[in-house]
Each structure stands twice: as structure tokens, then as C-alpha cells.
Amino acid sequence: MIQCLIVDDEPLARNLLREYLTFFGEFEIMAECGSATEAAQSMMRGTVDVLFLDIDMPHLSGIELLREMKSMPLTVLCTAHSEFALEGYELDIVDYLLKPIGLPRFTKCISKISNRLGGSLDFAQNPQIESYTPFFVKSGYKKIKIIPGEIEYIEAMEKYIRIHMKKTKIMTLMSMTEILSHLNNNTFVRVHRSYIVNKNTIEAVEGNMLVIGDAMIPVSKANRYLIDQIVN
Amino acid sequence: MNQTPFKIHIVFWLFMTLFVLDYHWYENSWHEAAAFSISEVVGYLILFYFSMCASNRWENKIWRLVLVNVLVILTYVGFLRLTGLEYYFYDHGGFRNLFSMTLNAILFTGLGVFFYFISRNQKIREHNLKLKAKNRQLQIHAIKSRIRPHFIFNSLNNLNALILKKDKDLSKFIDAFSNILRYSLDENEGKDIPLNRELSCIKSYFDLMQMQQPASTNLDFYVEGSPRGKSIQPFILLTLVENAFKHSNIQNSIDGFVNMHVSIGDVFETKIWNSFEGSISNRESGLSLIRQQLTNRYGQSYSFEVNEMGKQFVCTLRIFSSKINDK
Numbered sequence A: 001m002i003q004c005l006i007v008d009d010e011p012l013a014r015n016l017l018r019e020y021l022t023f024f025g026e027f028e029i030m031a032e033c034g035s036a037t038e039a040a041q042s043m044m045r046g047t048v049d050v051l052f053l054d055i056d057m058p059h060l061s062g063i064e065l066l067r068e069m070k071s072m073p074l075t076v077l078c079t080a081h082s083e084f085a086l087e088g089y090e091l092d093i094v095d096y097l098l099k100p101i102g103l104p105r106f107t108k109c110i111s112k113i114s115n116r117l118g119g120s121l122d123f124a125q126n127p128q129i130e131s132y133t134p135f136f137v138k139s140g141y142k143k144i145k146i147i148p149g150e151i152e153y154i155e156a157m158e159k160y161i162r163i164h165m166k167k168t169k170i171m172t173l174m175s176m177t178e179i180l181s182h183l184n185n186n187t188f189v190r191v192h193r194s195y196i197v198n199k200n201t202i203e204a205v206e207g208n209m210l211v212i213g214d215a216m217i218p219v220s221k222a223n224r225y226l227i228d229q230i231v232n
Numbered sequence B: 001m002n003q004t005p006f007k008i009h010i011v012f013w014l015f016m017t018l019f020v021l022d023y024h025w026y027e028n029s030w031h032e033a034a035a036f037s038i039s040e041v042v043g044y045l046i047l048f049y050f051s052m053c054a055s056n057r058w059e060n061k062i063w064r065l066v067l068v069n070v071l072v073i074l075t076y077v078g079f080l081r082l083t084g085l086e087y088y089f090y091d092h093g094g095f096r097n098l099f100s101m102t103l104n105a106i107l108f109t110g111l112g113v114f115f116y117f118i119s120r121n122q123k124i125r126e127h128n129l130k131l132k133a134k135n136r137q138l139q140i141h142a143i144k145s146r147i148r149p150h151f152i153f154n155s156l157n158n159l160n161a162l163i164l165k166k167d168k169d170l171s172k173f174i175d176a177f178s179n180i181l182r183y184s185l186d187e188n189e190g191k192d193i194p195l196n197r198e199l200s201c202i203k204s205y206f207d208l209m210q211m212q213q214p215a216s217t218n219l220d221f222y223v224e225g226s227p228r229g230k231s232i233q234p235f236i237l238l239t240l241v242e243n244a245f246k247h248s249n250i251q252n253s254i255d256g257f258v259n260m261h262v263s264i265g266d267v268f269e270t271k272i273w274n275s276f277e278g279s280i281s282n283r284e285s286g287l288s289l290i291r292q293q294l295t296n297r298y299g300q301s302y303s304f305e306v307n308e309m310g311k312q313f314v315c316t317l318r319i320f321s322s323k324i325n326d327k
Helices: A011-022 A036-045 A062-068 A085-090 A103-116 A176-180 A221-231 B006-024 B030-057 B062-083 B094-147 B149-163 B168-185 B195-211 B236-247 B283-298
Strands: A002-007 A027-033 A050-054 A074-079 A095-098 A135-139 A142-146 A151-157 A160-165 A169-173 A188-192 A195-198 A204-206 A209-212 A215-218 B218-224 B257-264 B267-275 B302-309 B312-320
Touching: A002 A011, A002 A036, A011 A027, A011 B149, A027 A036, A036 A050, A036 A062, A050 A062, A062 A074, A074 A103, A085 A095, A095 A103, A103 B168, A135 A169, A142 A169, A151 A176, A151 A215, A160 A176, A176 A188, A176 A195, A176 B195, A176 B218, A188 A215, A188 A221, A195 A209, A195 A215, A204 A221, B006 B030, B030 B062, B030 B094, B062 B094, B149 B168, B168 B195, B195 B218, B195 B236, B195 B257, B236 B257, B236 B267, B236 B283, B236 B312, B283 B302, B283 B312
Parallel strands: A002 A027, A002 A050, A050 A074, A074 A095, B218 B257
Antiparallel strands: A135 A142, A151 A160, A151 A195, A160 A169, A188 A195, A204 A209, A209 A215, B257 B267, B267 B312, B302 B312
């Protein structure tokens, strides 16, 4: 388990981080502190792996606390001020979260932490993360459940989109932007004005075409750089 | 005196020396002429800079300044006359010499005063401009301190915590809303900002709009190519997007749409098209401001077209990529 310490003078802000962390099973909250001085005491009591730290707190600010510490755990600064970012990165923090903190951004932060810890976390498969949760789309009079992992690619057709799954195809009235908002943007990429592909289902790359099953998906000229990202 | 670059002073006095040299060379050998002209120019130099310094010292006491300058001119003329130097500089003799000397002395003293006041006025003007800019900055700060952005963002964060379990869409809404708010509050004094930030704000704008419309409303935002390493004048694209939404009929027509495609290649191209009903006559006035901004920043390196095609309104902005590349 990864031991976390949450430091924020606002209780609701602590709640939010606690709730978010429960989505990622490997994290355990060792303590929550309302001030930097309390945090310093907690850290003396046990080892902290990851520190979520607010900056703007009465008495001692988060930055001041970081400067005082001799050895730093992996630190994520969480603040409503954008102007401390540079100072923070000079102190070698892992991430800088701007409040209000959204779940997609927090997920990214967790993946940064995971990278620092040697990529040992397999959080991406955690079904509790919103982007992987199934959703429903309307098709005719039915509402059909879509499991993102089963999508191979999505094709735009005028106002409609066609979702190609392993076994079936579904036509629905929806925009590409709308469907993308339901999907994890690490896995799903819009490679062309009319195509979104699931990176995991790509079987081959032929020039500027992606091969998925029997289909050939074109990649826009300007998006060639995505092919490099997919191949590597 | 400090305003004009040092080089210009040197060039001016060199030129002056040559000018005087030309006059003396007429009757003397070249080394005599050189000696005369250098010593004569040194005299002018002293007069010129002395009057400049005097102007600096007594710039608000005009009569004292005039008196000092008259005394200096008299001293100069007296010195030349008593030492007999005047006969090397002027060949008219007698009263005519006195007249020439005084005239030249007045000329150079006058030039010193003149240049001093010109550069002083320029300094004052620049100072005033700086003050004005600083004043505006202070006004912005005053407004911002009244808004207290961190208070807003902290509150939104707490709101996020309160609704997390109840409504996921609302959480997304807060995310998009605060992204736009933060972008709008950021003060970048009209400097270019990373293209990524502008596009992410527009993405949030589309998200926000999508949440307020039925899922079937056709809103599409698509970026082709990588925005990395590019910067752009802020708020231009965002204003176009806001306009497109404002003038579209997505609120009252099931066929309404707003689409935006950005393509980043050799040319940076943004195409925004939306459905509309009725007339668009009043739209041009809002666009002229954008044209103005674009011309100020990109000169001739952009093109901006607005077309009405049936029930569609299409805006196309193209900028040469070389103009938006980071230095």
C-alpha cells in the first residue's frame, strides 16, 4: 500500500482528495492534517510515500513546509493559485494540481506518481475510474450499453456516429466530441476528422492507414505524429 | 543628454570638425588647419555641453539660465580676444571678428539648450506613458483583488467535494467552467500564450455548451496536428467561438450545430461554422475588432474570411505557422 498524507486547511478539500483516492485501490490515507505544523508532526511518526499539500494555509504555508523538510516524499501541490507553479517545480514536486481539481486531471496526477514509483501501479485497469465505466447511447428506441474496452473504432457519418465493436455496430445520434468525453483519452485517439480509434485494437500501420480488423482507418496528414506515438 | 546614444554625439562632432577644417584649409597648410579646427571645435564642444548641464541645473529658472549662458558666451569671446586666438579662427579682423565669434557662441549655446529641452520633453512623455500603463495595471489589480480568484477557485473545489457522489456531470461542469474562468482572469498583458492553453479553454467551452444542450446537439471540436511549441495571441479564437455560439440557433432548432476544426500544419487553419437563422448583418461590426487585433499582431501573414452559405455561417482563419512558432 502507498501511504498518503493529505494537508489542507479546508475540510471539504480534504474530503475531495480522500474520495478521489478511494478510486485507486493501492493508496491508503495515513493521516489528514489541517495545517502544515500538524503535517510535520505526522511525518515524524511514520513514513509518507505521497504528500498532497495545499499552499495557502494559516501560520505555515505549504511551500515553507517543503523548504523546511530535509527529505521530501513524492509531493503534489494542490492550490487555487497558479502563480506558485514555478517555485513548486524548483522544489522538485511531482505535480501541481489547480483547484478545483477534476477527476480526469487527478487521474493524470496518479499516473505521474505511478511513474515516479517505477510504474508499479496498474491503476489503468481499475474499473472504478469514470473514463472506463460503461455508458448508454440511444439507438432508435433502445438505449444500448457501451463498454469502452470493446470499442474498436468510431466513424462519423454526418450527424450520426457509428460505433464499431468486436461483434456489432451501433448507429447513434451523437457528436464525436460528445462520445470522446465518455472515453479515456489515453486509449482513444481521434486520428481523423471522422475517425476515433481504440489504440489497443490497432493491428498494423500501413503508411498513413491504421488496420483494425477488416477496416482501414485513414490518419490526417497533420496527425502523422500520432502514428509515431502509437508505434512507440 | 543621456537619451541620445553616445555614437551620435561622436559623429556630430567629427562632422563639425571636418566642416571647420574645410573652412581653414582654404588658406593654411593641412596641419595648421587641423590644429585650428580642433581647438575651435573644442571651444564649441565646451559651450554646447556646458549649456546642456546648465539647462539641467536651472531648467525651471529661465532667467538665471539665460544669464549664465550670456556670461559664458562673454567669457568665451573675451578669452578668444585676449589670447589672440580669434585671429587664427577668423580672418575678417576687428569688429567683424567679434560679431562672428559671438554669433557662433550663441549658436552652440543655443543648440545645447535646445537639445536638452527636446530630450527632456521626450523623457517626460515616455514617463507619462509608463505611468498610464502602470495605472491601468493597478486598476486591473484592484478589480482582481475584489474578485479574489483563489477564493472562487477554492469554493468551486469545495463544491466539487460536496457534489462528487451525487452528480458526475455537475463535477464536469465545474471543471470546464473553472478552466474558462481561470483563463479569462489570467493577466498576460496581451502577450502570446501557448496555443495549447487557448485550445484547452475552447475545449472546455464546448464541453460546457454540450452539457447545456441535449446530447444529440451537434457540437464538434477537433484539433489536427500538435499544438506543441506554438503560441498565439490570446482570446482571438475564443471570441470567434463565442460569436459562433451566440449567433447559432442550437437553442431552438434540432438541426443546429457549431463545429470547429483546427489544423496545425505549415499553415495554422481554424474553421468555425455554425447554423443560423435570420440575418447576420450586425455580426460584421464584432468581427472588425478581431480583424484589427489580427492585423496588429500578424500584419499581412494571416487571412480571415467570413462566408454565408445557405443556412451556414463559416469563419476561416489562416496564419502562417512560422508566425506562431515559439522563438
